[in-house]
Amino acid sequence: MTAALETHGLVKRFGGLVATNDVSLSVGKGARHALIGPNGAGKTTLINLLTGVLAPTSGRIVVGGKDVTGLTAHQRARRGIARTFQINQLFPDMTPLETVVLAHAAAHGRAGTFWQPASRERASVERAGELLSRFGLADVMSRRVSSLPYGKQRLLEIAVAIAADPQVLLLDEPAAGVPEDERHEILSIVESLPADVTVVLIEHDMDLVFSFAGRITVLVGGAVFTEGSVAEIAANPDVRRVYLGEG
Amino acid sequence: MTIIFDGIAYGMLLFILACGLALTLGLMNFINLAHGAFAMAGGYVLVVLTQRAGVPFLACLPLAFLVTALIGALLERTLYQHLYGRSHLDQVLFSVGIIFMAITAVQYVMGSSQQIVRLPDWLQGRVEIAGIGMGVYRLFTIAICAVVAIALQVGLVRTRFGSQLRAAVDDPTVARGLGINVSLVFAVTFAVGSGLAGLGGALGAELLGLDPVFPLRYMIYFLVVVAVGGTTTITGPLLAALILGIADVLGKYYVPQLGAFIIYTLMVLILLWRPNGLFSRAVAR
Amino acid sequence: PAAMAQDTVKIGMIQPMTGPFASTGIEAVAGAKQYMADHGDTVAGKKIELVVKDDAGSANDTRRIAQELVVNDHANVLMGFGLTPLAFAAAPIATQAKVPMVVTAAATSSVVEKSPFIVRTSFATPTAAATMGKWAADNGIKTAVTLVSDYAPGKDAQDWFAKAFTDGGGKVAEQLTVPLQNPDFAPFLQRVADAKPDALFVFVPSGVGAPFMKQFRERGLADQGIKLIGTGDVVDDQILNNMGDAALGLISAHHYTAAHPSEMNKAFVAAFKTANGGMRPNFMAVGAYDGMALVYQALEKTGGDTDGTKLVDAMKGMKWESPRGPIMIDPDTREIVQNIYINKVERQDDGELYNVEQDTVENVKDPAKAK
């Protein structure tokens, strides 16, 4: 089986700080992978490198067997990489409906369509309706995003990433700020994605991580600390010491 | 050499005219296109005081600063403060309105012709230092601008007041909620910015001339300096003003037929190279 | 009121009353009103109505306003036009509508050629510039540098000065053009200093004159023995007095000075000052004053007939005494023919600075049209 996502010796420096230190990862196709580690360990930075927000100082990134290191963010998105952001990145003046329709259309290469109204993009409109319903956003779908309560915005943030029908989905603390019951709802939607979709999850909520992930990578100080199955990580005393605590 | 000196003097003058804008636009993030109106006010204060009231020139400079600062504070409290949270476009619209009113008001009161500043004798003429001929008034301008630049850097940017100001701009609501008296911080900054404009206008009236359309005529120059210098420091605009001043003067000396091309082309090139100005802190995300 | 309209003659005056050229418009409107104050508002049984419109110096507006004045307001005469492009923009309207267009300000030579209905009462830049060039050559100046603003009248002035000056045996060492919106003359003046000519000929719009002259003094060019000469635009009467000693001694050629020693002018200046809060009339004011004079006299001649062609015909060859001296409209070119005075800035008894006449060149025609 080819890996859906690989990094080779990835390094990112911010001035003196090595935020990502020689990270070589391999995530299989269809994997449910979690990335954990203390605050400032470099998890978000790694996602930023994968999606093209940041350019690596050195190293390579391979997605679906193709080197994407030199590609821009939108080129990578067009290759099926979608992500959510730790801090919501939405379009404050648009509505949830417009946002999700656009997310779907753009991922399918129709963002440049200028000769017909967006409402004629049948596939996108239908998919948007489906997702908005599932995420409980149907009743607010034509309000301005900026007037939604934080939790709803959080849900939209995730819906947008899923609307792209991605091959690789990177979730950066999707559950932060979401009430407990809805956290599980979110992950159940994620779990119900087609089996060949690769998901990488960053989360500090261990209940979620342990119930969701197949394998877990622990980052500490920018470098891979250890990697293993859920059981291995949960039992690893070093991980308990640096990250999990006794709780 | 003289020509470089002239460039420095011109650059310094641009700086002092623009540094108030660097405060309001750069630090407060308020697009006050009417900045030139405050500069004009300073110029007219100088003209009225020296010519009608016979106040000595030197005393007029601090007065020009004070009077415009006062006008600035007054307008800030009554009008400008309502616009901080608003979009840049609203601010543009509003400040253009202020310019229109200022221009016509001055035209009404002072007439539309050029006002001419009369310098005291000791500021006229030239001196020769190390073989370089320098205008005394230009030397004087350079000195004052240097003092202002240092004072700003020390007094406003590096201090706790400076941090509070930037915090208030980043997020006024939260800044308030954390105990920063945002209104006061803004009012003081705005007043200082206006006062500096007034001082610049008073100093510059001699070289640039002074008439009611002053605010429009020189608006572009102020904006150029601030944009090229970057909006997060005071040294940025200073350097930008010097570069532009020297380049403009040198360019006009050596290739006069290029005229106004130089300053605009230079600006576009610099902004392409450093879109956020020469000195800008990296703004991630 | 149809009958009323028959009895009134509407003069549509378009001037820049706002914007950077406002001072031109304000002087001109005051000049026109002064004429009406002096001569009443009825001529040949007709009531004269002056309609003032602001074009803010924008050619688009000038054209539209001219068109509206003609079409909607049924203006019988168009007057004003502060700048050359503004006159150009309106010229086709005058032609199409057959309405006389009295240019009281714009000074580029070719303006009058743009329509057979244009008559000019201001001046053509070449007259002053060429006169200055000839005078300079005749008065011991061997080399000169020209410094002009970068726009059409500036280039006109530069070329005509240079032509007359070289024809008279002088040598132009260098020709400098400065951008219109130029705050600092230092680099140009430094070039002048390096070229060391006998004289510097300057032509800049009137508002820029003052800063220019100060910088000229500051740089010590006068002390180097460089004479400053120019056309009268630089030492515009409106602001001359405020220029202070920096202006003293400047020699200029122009068709009007507020210090023109005729009785008529003295009365004009006094009345104008009283009516306008002490503002001195300048050449813009006198241009408009004479524009009105021209219309009044033409109406008298046609007996109140407002037909455009008849009015223009009446204007051709008209001769009269203006505050600036004797003037005449050239019947062939519809261009003004007038005396050009060589003036020197001096302080007069009332403590104010004036352009004092030193020399007079009589009945100067525009050399550009002397083909």
Next chain:
Amino acid sequence: MADLLVVENLSAGYGKAVAIERIGFSLKAGGALALLGRNGVGKTTLLNTLIGVTTFKGGRITLDGADVTPLSPERRARAGIGWVPQERNIFASLTVEENLTAIARPGPWDVARVYQMFPRLRERRSNMGNQLSGGEQQMLALGRALMINPKLLLLDEPLEGLAPVIVDELLAALRRIVVEEAMTAIIVEQKARKILPFTDHALILERGTVSFAGPSAQLLEEPGALEARLGVERA
């Protein structure tokens, strides 16, 4: 001892919309209150109304015996309210250290003490506010609130995005602060079970009004109480 904070009949919202209505409760000095409720019920609105950045619609807030209702946010902050907003709102163009010093007020909490509590912040002291990881921003927001040396701390989901070890340490530290320095804290949190053991009282909101007010222990002990009120179905 009198109550530190008394809230009576408080209503507030955004513009014309009303988000919380007639809320009343009081808090003793040195106690912690858990503020719970589903998404969008008005928890944030309540905290923001206490600091004064929403549209006030009626009621009264008394802090330490003084009526602070007419005061502006900055005066309230100076009267002793420290605030950790839900979205952190770190000042992006200030460094970590400037974020702390810009709003500092005299008292036992100073930069050194904040750094002691969050060593990570010391390491990143000269980073700009927008160059921090999510967790670091959260730490900074908390440290910043403490620099005001408040009597009352308003914490809007302060544990969100922090690593589990830190959460444990932080809760312990908060408890110590509250008890030892007689500071009072209102803590909003999605995971009720996490904070109920650390708080004395709990307030549950539903659609902008109080649906439960009582000792935290009651919610923890009474089986099904949380589930019924919050819909928390798992431990």
Next chain:
Amino acid sequence: MSAPSRAADQSSGAIPADGGVLAHTLSRPPLPLAAEIAIWIVAVGAFFVVPDRALLLNEIAILGLFAMSLDLVLGYAGIVSLGHAAFFGAGAYVAGMLAVNGYATPLPGLLAAGLAAALIGFLSSFLILRGSDLTRLMITLGVALILLEIANRFDDWTGGADGLYGVAMDPVLGLFEFDLYGHTAYFYSLSVLFLCVLVARLVIASPFGLSLRAIRGNRLRAAHLGIGTSRHLVAVYTLSAFMAGLAGALNAQTTQFVSLEVLDFHRSADVLLMLVLGGTGYLYGGLIGAVVFKVLQTLISDLTPQYWQFWIGLLLVVLVLVGRDRMSERLGALLPGRRRGVEGDPA
């Protein structure tokens, strides 16, 4: 309320599976159709009410088109420009120079001018992809000023500061002669404006239009959706330049004169003013702003030619202070159901 399925059952806000309702919700135009039709009726009707003001109407139509072109980049893509006159001026000069040199047929000239402006827009669009609002303000301004200098310098072709004299147009479509009253001019300009509005309407309702708004709202996220932000900006900037060029060409052809002033800073500033006055982001803002600004300017400057700017200035200040939104809400109450992209909060 049963907890686990809560998120799902909220969808009782019911979205029918066929998406028809959604499509309808999405396709709401910037203004209700009734209001749009009303605007055009007024536009045509104005001519018959005040036929002797056709010149002013013509100018308004041209400025309205110019402002609408700016709205495309400003209101939709969020790019502020203080140099939009560059394209207006380019269009005006190209149309004018063509006419002066004997190519005086209006429509081909118009098209050529638009294309020339579009080319300049395309080239300069690469300059405005990076940087802050201020940077873009200054770069656009710089480009316009440089063009102005070029036009001034090449006075053999452009007439320099004297203006381009001698523009004379053939009749439109060989049928309608340009008259002194501006009647042909107005209908000519109005038709071009109408066509441009149709195009703009389609473009902003398309996925491309949504993408622009997304880019304005959050460029980072837009890129992560797979939107090539630079390409979109280049495209819309070019389109906008094309329309601005058309406006400039109309100006040259209907007034039969071009001067440097078409490239002047004032022109860029005025158009921005008009657009912001009328409101950005709903296409008709520029048109309404142009009407308000020009009519007021004409009325007030007739009353007080020297001081009209004061009153306009006062108006701007008051307008901003009172709040454009509140003003336009009032107006909106007159035009039933006008919305700016989205509806407000439900009570």
